[in-house]
Amino acid sequence: xxxxxxxxxxxxxxxxxxxxxxxxKADAAILAGGQSLVPRxxxxxxxxxxxxxxxxIADLSKLAVVNDVLEIGAMVRHQSFCCEAAIGFLSLPSxxxxxxxxxxxxxxxxxxxLRGTIGGSLANASPKAQWALLSFLLDADIVIENAGGxxxxxxxxxxxxxxxxxxxxxxxxxxxxxxxxxxxxxxxFAQLAPQPNRPASAFALVAITLEDxxxxxxxxxxxxxxxxxxRLHALEDWLSGRRASVSGSDDLVxxxxxxxxxxxxxxxxxxxxxxxxxxxxxxxQAVEC
Amino acid sequence: MEDTELHTISxxxxxxxxxxxxxxxxxxxxVLGQECGMKSAHMGxxxxxxxxxxxxxxxxxxRGCLLFAVQAxxxxxxxxxxxxxxxxxxxxxxxxxxxxxxxxxxxxPGFMVLADYILRNELSLDQAIQTLSANLCRCTGxxxxxxxxxxLLAARAERGSGP
Ligand SMILES: Cc1cc2nc3c(=O)[nH]c(=O)nc-3n(C[C@H](O)[C@H](O)[C@H](O)COP(=O)(O)OP(=O)(O)OC[C@H]3O[C@@H](n4cnc5c(N)ncnc54)[C@H](O)[C@@H]3O)c2cc1C
Ligand code: FES
Ligand code: FES
Numbered sequence: 001x002x003x004x005x006x007x008x009x010x011x012x013x014x015x016x017x018x019x020x021x022x023x024x025k026a027d028a029a030i031l032a033g034g035q036s037l038v039p040r041x042x043x044x045x046x047x048x049x050x051x052x053x054x055x056x057i058a059d060l061s062k063l064a065v066v067n068d069v070l071e072i073g074a075m076v077r078h079q080s081f082c083c084e085a086a087i088g089f090l091s092l093p094s095x096x097x098x099x100x101x102x103x104x105x106x107x108x109x110x111x112x113x114l115r116g117t118i119g120g121s122l123a124n125a126s127p128k129a130q131w132a133l134l135s136f137l138l139d140a141d142i143v144i145e146n147a148g149g150x151x152x153x154x155x156x157x158x159x160x161x162x163x164x165x166x167x168x169x170x171x172x173x174x175x176x177x178x179x180x181x182x183x184x185x186x187x188x189f190a191q192l193a194p195q196p197n198r199p200a201s202a203f204a205l206v207a208i209t210l211e212d213x214x215x216x217x218x219x220x221x222x223x224x225x226x227x228x229x230x231r232l233h234a235l236e237d238w239l240s241g242r243r244a245s246v247s248g249s250d251d252l253v254x255x256x257x258x259x260x261x262x263x264x265x266x267x268x269x270x271x272x273x274x275x276x277x278x279x280x281x282x283x284x285q286a287v288e289c
Numbered sequence: 290m291e292d293t294e295l296h297t298i299s300x301x302x303x304x305x306x307x308x309x310x311x312x313x314x315x316x317x318x319x320v321l322g323q324e325c326g327m328k329s330a331h332m333g334x335x336x337x338x339x340x341x342x343x344x345x346x347x348x349x350x351x352r353g354c355l356l357f358a359v360q361a362x363x364x365x366x367x368x369x370x371x372x373x374x375x376x377x378x379x380x381x382x383x384x385x386x387x388x389x390x391x392x393x394x395x396x397x398p399g400f401m402v403l404a405d406y407i408l409r410n411e412l413s414l415d416q417a418i419q420t421l422s423a424n425l426c427r428c429t430g431x432x433x434x435x436x437x438x439x440x441l442l443a444a445r446a447e448r449g450s451g452p
Contacts, residue, residue, distance in 0.1 A: 001316075001335040001354075005292050008313035008359050035337055038355040042316075042335040051313070055360060109423030110403075111350045112337055197422055 003041035021170040022147035032120035072176040074119025093183035128199040136229040137221040143175035162227040188285030190278040200224040204278035235259040298362040303371035318342040318353035329369035329398035340424030343399035369398035372405040388437040392428035
């Protein structure tokens, strides 16, 4: 259970970290929470020669709302979102803050959430990552720096497949940016997993606005059952303008099933079924909350 | 690559300062067990799954198998040998014993660290069960462990705020 040997670097500032990455390029790996990288190193599936540990770079753990955009430092831990003391000062719309807490709360278990970071999760691009699902639903942007400069990418464009992204070896994610949704948005999040704190088999995230008991706008995304999360546009179009009471109807289940099948990610019928159940549950939650 | 590079680190272990020289690739669990003589340092899966390696770092439970010892430089580490203080250690030991929350004992140090966190943070029983679900036990079937912690929480509620 020993990882291969590596040289350990503990930069105290972003500039130093970028310099180390540019010097070592493909021979270096960034260490954030270590909750995905270190298991791989322990199995020697990952054998980086240099480790650049971000844990002492205080600037990467900042949280702020700037011009209605929530800016989350890459090293913000999952557990921070479960903690009023950590995010209360941001004065986010209460439904949105609650959603972040609920989603964070389903990630692994407490020790994992206390170490794991949002930047690590998004860089890791696992289809089972709650933050990836959120980023697909809300069109999150990620800020990437390297020694040459800074760029900003839409997360949906950044992810190229299960665990594959546009990150270059000397790139470092510094921030995640999410436009703060209007307070009237209502959310539903449903996850189906073999056990409560195991990674999901399928999950769905829904945001809707209601007007006169009708769905005005909606966004629906699913994940874990597909190689990357995806929006169910066909279902969104169908649901928009309909009576909210349609939630729970057989029609909805049928349209949801067709929309899930269209994604064609996972061929196993029972996983598709789980995705449909998660989707309809999330819609019902959003309508009822 | 050989471990040519050793790092000098220091941390507080159960209240006592330790200075060590370690190779970067050694996990905290490994160093606590092999260098510091902590018999409670148990490596199970090395994957973050089982929790047998759970120790308290700066007041919170973390997976010792997923933290390199070099990263713990400067940290305040507590293991099942000591926990927050002698009173809570004795209380947790007694409750585990009373409820037979121990069989082979492999998972026990990790669960004691979680129990200590639960008590220090005055979690509700629901939150406590949620927190305990982080770790695996192959023997007890969990309900004795939950009973032990429920007992500790009830005793604490009776006393008001405890040790
Ligand atoms: C038992 C267990 C259960 C889990 N369950 C879940 C779950 O249900 N849902 C979920 O989403 N996750 C789960 N995880 C994974 C966990 O959320 C990880 O914390 C997360 O995926 C990776 O974040 P990290 O900070 O630990 O990153 P690390 O493990 O440190 O790094 C992961 C990868 O990202 C790269 N990286 C990290 N930070 C950056 C950065 N700022 N810029 C560029 N690259 C970077 C690293 O080089 C590495 O390749 C689980 C993990 C375990 C061990
Ligand atoms: S040994 Fe650390 S979680 Fe299993
Ligand atoms: S007592 Fe044997 S693993 Fe828990």
